[in-house]
Amino acid sequence: MSEDKNCDLLFEYLRSILYDSQIQTLDVAKLEEPYQKLGLGLQFLERAVREMKTYSEALSRGNLSVKTPPRDNFLCENLKNIHANLNHLTWQAKQVAKGDYSQSVSYLGEFSEAFNTMTRQLQEREESFRERLLTEAYLDPLTGIGNRYFLTEQMTELLKNNKPLIFCYCDLDHLKYINDHFGHVEGDRYICHFVKTVKNFIRKEDIFARVGGDEFCLVMEDWTAAQAKERITYMQTAFEHVETKPYPKGFSFGVIEIPTDHKDLCVNDIIEQADHIMYQQKAQHRHIYTKQLSDE
Incomplete structure (x- = not known):
């Protein structure tokens, strides 16, 4: 076989390796001896190219469980690095999905910045959602003060600390009377006016909560029962007279003193x-208001 014939066979085989989807076969035995070694080298290249194409196609489709080509395939080194990075990113994404926003990427350029921005924003949104x-x-929601859950939690902690309260x-x-005769919007104004009045007489550290439709609780430290009753009586006067309405305004209260040894x-x-x-006070007020409300 002439030198040109050997070169033509090898060149056509190399061209087929690089460009054909179905690679032509090469019978090394048909090559003259000086060209057989080169033919074997091209067969090794063919195997490496086939493995690279199969490997890259699997990765492009997201198949991260694809078998890694042998170590001697030098064409797949970069693909193997990408494969390892994708596996690690998949694990990191699963951790983020579980709520671990400490995951960050520092080795993938612009993708790293996008990934880290995403995890930071997810953390900020979750924190905002929790708040x-x-x-x-x-x-x-109506008054903006604490509700029954808030009161229970705060009181439970105070009772654990054995503080006098x-x-x-x-x-x-008569909130029901106001709702029935003037509408629930006016009833809501009545409630909010009461809350505003109480806030003017209490300290920032005092606990004030709405525990029912017309029921409220107030918890104070460092006060005596006498001081509290006097202060709340002032609240009653202010609530009754500060704002003019076509109905009498008022509230009833009961005060108890909680000692440190409350067991x-x-x-x-x-x-x-x-x-x-x-x-007991409610009964007295009902007697007073019955005539006023019946006259209206």
């Missing part, structure tokens, strides 16, 4: 005791 949930869970249970008078006293027990005292 909003806590706000909605612990605050009364003043607990006041307040109940708005196993729970929040519900405290509310029940203060509620019982409050109803």
